[in-house]
Amino acid sequence: MSASSLKIEALRRISKLTDKELEASEVFRRLIDKIEFLDIWSEQMEGNVTPEELLSISEEELTRRIGQMMAGEAMGTLLDGLTPEEIEIFNAAVEGR
Numbered sequence: 001m002s003a004s005s006l007k008i009e010a011l012r013r014i015s016k017l018t019d020k021e022l023e024a025s026e027v028f029r030r031l032i033d034k035i036e037f038l039d040i041w042s043e044q045m046e047g048n049v050t051p052e053e054l055l056s057i058s059e060e061e062l063t064r065r066i067g068q069m070m071a072g073e074a075m076g077t078l079l080d081g082l083t084p085e086e087i088e089i090f091n092a093a094v095e096g097r
Contacts, residue, residue: 018037021070032070
């Protein structure tokens with residue numbers, strides 16, 4: 001199988017499991033754009049992880065990785081839409097000021 005075929009197959013697998021995670025979580029459905037999420041995985045396969053690895057690991061392990069990445073992406077959207085003053089208040093609260 002060619003490298004591009006492996007990548008497509010890995011993305012298909014990720015897409016299927018991503019659908020399950022989105023279906024199970026209202027929060028993820030609101031905060032995660034599936035196309036952008038799959039783009040992130042595609043970029044990951046350019047350097048950090050190989051399609052072969054993603055195809056060889058168990059469904060449970062891949063689902064865990066997808067969930068972790070979704071949680072990170074969702075956390076990254078928490079401050080979207082806040083004013084600079086609200087962000088400062090948030091940062092002060094997190095830092096204990």
